[in-house]
Amino acid sequence: MNAFEATNHYISKASRMMKLGPRVERLLLSLEAEHHVTVPIERDNGELAVFSGYRFQHNSARGPTKGGLRFHPSLDADDVRALATLMTWKTAVVNIPFGGAKGGVACEPSLLSQGELERVTRKFVERISQEIGPQRDIPAPDVNTNAQVMAWIMDQYSRLHGFSPAVVTGKPIELHGSEGREAATGYGVVCITENFLQDAAGSLKDATVAIQGFGNVGQFAALAAYERGAKIVAVSDVSGGIAAKDGLHIPSLVEFTRGRRLLAQYEADGVSRITNDALLCWDVDVLIPAALGGVLTREAAREVRARVIVEAANAPTVPEADEIFEKRGITVIPDVLANAGGVTVSYFEWTQNLQCLHWTEDEVNRRLRHTLGTAYATIRDLVQSRKLGWRTAAYIVALGRVAKAAMLRGV
Numbered sequence: 092m093n094a095f096e097a098t099n100h101y102i103s104k105a106s107r108m109m110k111l112g113p114r115v116e117r118l119l120l121s122l123e124a125e126h127h128v129t130v131p132i133e134r135d136n137g138e139l140a141v142f143s144g145y146r147f148q149h150n151s152a153r154g155p156t157k158g159g160l161r162f163h164p165s166l167d168a169d170d171v172r173a174l175a176t177l178m179t180w181k182t183a184v185v186n187i188p189f190g191g192a193k194g195g196v197a198c199e200p201s202l203l204s205q206g207e208l209e210r211v212t213r214k215f216v217e218r219i220s221q222e223i224g225p226q227r228d229i230p231a232p233d234v235n236t237n238a239q240v241m242a243w244i245m246d247q248y249s250r251l252h253g254f255s256p257a258v259v260t261g262k263p264i265e266l267h268g269s270e271g272r273e274a275a276t277g278y279g280v281v282c283i284t285e286n287f288l289q290d291a292a293g294s295l296k297d298a299t300v301a302i303q304g305f306g307n308v309g310q311f312a313a314l315a316a317y318e319r320g321a322k323i324v325a326v327s328d329v330s331g332g333i334a335a336k337d338g339l340h341i342p343s344l345v346e347f348t349r350g351r352r353l354l355a356q357y358e359a360d361g362v363s364r365i366t367n368d369a370l371l372c373w374d375v376d377v378l379i380p381a382a383l384g385g386v387l388t389r390e391a392a393r394e395v396r397a398r399v400i401v402e403a404a405n406a407p408t409v410p411e412a413d414e415i416f417e418k419r420g421i422t423v424i425p426d427v428l429a430n431a432g433g434v435t436v437s438y439f440e441w442t443q444n445l446q447c448l449h450w451t452e453d454e455v456n457r458r459l460r461h462t463l464g465t466a467y468a469t470i471r472d473l474v475q476s477r478k479l480g481w482r483t484a485a486y487i488v489a490l491g492r493v494a495k496a497a498m499l500r501g502v
């Protein structure tokens with residue numbers, strides 16, 4: 092199964108349980124639009140490079156579409172379809188007024204200079220500028236894109252359409268970004284984990300945690316968990332992982348990785364080197380995959396030793412692994428709930444931009460906890476009352492909301 096088929100597998104499963112019927116199911120499985128573009132730029136050495144760019148919109152029944160932009164060499168149309176679809180369910184799970192979209196450019200940013208990266212971003216926006224907009228489709232950061240990239244997007248779109256901060260979220264604070272947005276996805280992952288552990292008569296304090304991925308999401312999740320007393324015993328990035336049985340000092344690691352340094356270069360007493368595969372099977376209470384999709388394969392699923400997996404990454408678990416986890420009694424908190432903190436604060440940023448307001452960090456985080464807490468409780472109640480897995484329950488909630496909106500508006 093490719094990533095898109097895997098996502099659709101969950102939709103079909105929930106749709107059959109809900110008896111939505113083939114007509115509605117077909118509607119929910121279809122994307123509204125797929126914009127493929129080329130992104131030609133002049134390299135610093137004068138040569139021409141041409142990249143593939145994508146912006147796909149899955150469903151806008153509940154509002155303008157929303158979703159991140161990823162710059163990654165392996166990005167392809169199926170990935171973008173899967174990720175755009177996931178955004179529809181994620182925005183519906185947390186009940187914010189958006190549909191789902193995703194996009195990106197198939198390039199390796201670490202091989203581009205800052206100037207080349209800016210030219211890629213601006214050319215990409217030029218090519219999709221009719222397809223995005225504050226009331227149409229609003230991009231945000233994802234793998235290898237950050238606040239600076241969002242600033243270029245806002246500027247390029249504004250040059251073409253007039254000043255439009257609400258066209259993109261995840262912008263720098265100085266450029267109408269929201270307080271709390273950078274940390275929101277990781278912080279949200281930890282809020283959801285905390286709720287789950289409390290319900291299971293445990294607590295994050297003293298829980299052992301392993302985190303794969305030490306970028307935006309992984310770092311902020313690690314910091315938030317560390318500050319709440321959790322013991323982060325293993326973390327990794329693209330270069331490999333490190334582990335310490337007494338717990339890693341996360342603030343030092345965050346400091347160390349500033350300026351593009353990788354974890355493989357980190358050395359400290361009591362810290363050993365591990366592989367990414369070993370990290371996924373580390374003996375911990377909580378496993379947080381926060382890098383790329385598809386890492387929890389059927390083989391890995393048999394070896395995982397965590398009690399609960401909290402999907403900070405999008406689609407880290409393949410469907411076969413999901414079934415193995417269910418049989419093994421390992422709870423999986425699905426991406427559409429676990430990492431929805433980012434899009435929730437993106438919604439707050441968009442709302443502030445449209446009203447020319449600026450909320451404090453406390454205000455943003457209070458609203459975030461409320462939105463995630465409400466979504467968490469709705470899904471937990473369904474899990475308990477109908478004896479469902481968390482992913483199935485989340486999809487039932489999301490599909491119900493999207494199908495209702497689509498039917499009310501008409502095909």
Ligand code: NAD
Pocket residue numbers: 232233234235236276303304305306307308309327328329330367381382383384403404405430431433434
């Ligand atoms: P990022 O680019 O900031 O960080 C990605 C991290 O993954 C880096 O540490 C990188 O070294 C590591 N990595 C890359 N390839 C790897 C590999 N093969 N093995 C192990 N580690 C690897 O990206 P991010 O924004 O933190 O996104 C991480 C995940 O979270 C993605 O799946 C993304 O779709 C998802 N997500 C992000 C947001 C957001 O707000 N940024 C929101 C929701 C979901």
